[in-house]
Amino acid sequence: MGSFQQWLDRTNARYGGIGAVITATICLAVLVYALLVILGDFW
Amino acid sequence: MKNERYAYRRFGLFFRIQHGLLFSSVIIAVITGLPMKYPDAWLSRVTVMLMGGVQMRAFLHHAAGLTMVVLGIVHIVYYVFIDRRVPFYKRPVLFRLKDLRDMVQHQQYNLGLRKDFPRMGRYTWFEKFDYIGVIWGIAVMALTGLPMLYMNTALKFIPLSWLQALWAAHSDEAMLATLFLLVIHMYHVHFSPERFPMTLTWWHGRVTREDMEKYHPLELEAWERKQREAEERERREAEARARAAAEAAAQSESPAPESAPPSTE
Numbered sequence: 293m294g295s296f297q298q299w300l301d302r303t304n305a306r307y308g309g310i311g312a313v314i315t316a317t318i319c320l321a322v323l324v325y326a327l328l329v330i331l332g333d334f335w
Numbered sequence: 336m337k338n339e340r341y342a343y344r345r346f347g348l349f350f351r352i353q354h355g356l357l358f359s360s361v362i363i364a365v366i367t368g369l370p371m372k373y374p375d376a377w378l379s380r381v382t383v384m385l386m387g388g389v390q391m392r393a394f395l396h397h398a399a400g401l402t403m404v405v406l407g408i409v410h411i412v413y414y415v416f417i418d419r420r421v422p423f424y425k426r427p428v429l430f431r432l433k434d435l436r437d438m439v440q441h442q443q444y445n446l447g448l449r450k451d452f453p454r455m456g457r458y459t460w461f462e463k464f465d466y467i468g469v470i471w472g473i474a475v476m477a478l479t480g481l482p483m484l485y486m487n488t489a490l491k492f493i494p495l496s497w498l499q500a501l502w503a504a505h506s507d508e509a510m511l512a513t514l515f516l517l518v519i520h521m522y523h524v525h526f527s528p529e530r531f532p533m534t535l536t537w538w539h540g541r542v543t544r545e546d547m548e549k550y551h552p553l554e555l556e557a558w559e560r561k562q563r564e565a566e567e568r569e570r571r572e573a574e575a576r577a578r579a580a581a582e583a584a585a586q587s588e589s590p591a592p593e594s595a596p597p598s599t600e
Binding site for chain 1: 340341518522525526527528529530531532533534535539
């Protein structure tokens with residue numbers, strides 16, 4: 293396990309926030325898509 | 336061990352091999368199954384072409400499915416009938432009322448309505464939910480997939496319309512499982528800020544102390560209690576051995592008691 297695990301830990305410490313950004317982006321994209329579909333049905 | 340940070344082993348080798356077989360077969364089944372659900376999509380045509388045609392697609396899909404069925408049977412048989420370490424009804428993976436409480440408290444914590452994170456044991460409520468989903472999913476996929484695989488035999492017992500219903504159930508349950516894995520499981524093991532870019536627990540089976548303290552404090556306490564008891568027992572045994580050795584040494588140094596009867600003079 294050694295070095296790869298340490299690399300993952302370092303990456304997480306530095307860039308762990310990217311995970312939150314990706315999650316937020318996906319959620320937002322799904323929400324916008326759903327909104328467009330719903331509005332599309334109305335229009 | 337090379338990395339002291341990951342000192343807590345949660346999953347043994349057998350468990351990790353099962354998980355490896357499961358995710359490999361699920362990934363193959365999804366990639367080879369989706370072109371059947373959406374045969375007109377351009378991506379389906381590309382996928383089928385890349386895997387070597389429709390016959391290879393069918394072969395890979397059936398192989399992955401049968402792997403999953405065998406894995407499910409081995410898992411159930413092993414944990415219900417062979418592994419006797421804990422009686423079945425006491426297994427930590429089974430749902431308890433506490434899990435419902437943990438789930439509510441977890442949501443309250445996430446919404447800022449509660450200060451403390453729920454204190455959970457060996458398996459958290461969402462891990463149990465995930466697990467039941469896999470058990471249920473494999474059962475549904477096997478019961479709906481096998482009659483389609485052995486269609487000629489199945490048609491001797493059930494009408495064709497049933498097979499069409501099984502097809503619908505098979506593909507919808509597959510879609511549900513795929514979306515659950517992509518959205519929820521991927522979040523927990525890849526995109527969560529605690530895990531990004533990924534956790535290696537599936538490979539080495541170990542977690543950190545912080546993980547244990549946050550998600551499995553009750554299990555951590557039980558482990559530490561056991562460890563303390565073992566150390567205490569070892570210490571008492573060492574003391575007893577030392578005492579016995581000292582007594583033996585004292586006895587061999589002191590003069591032998593007189594064997595002659597005392598004088599009567």
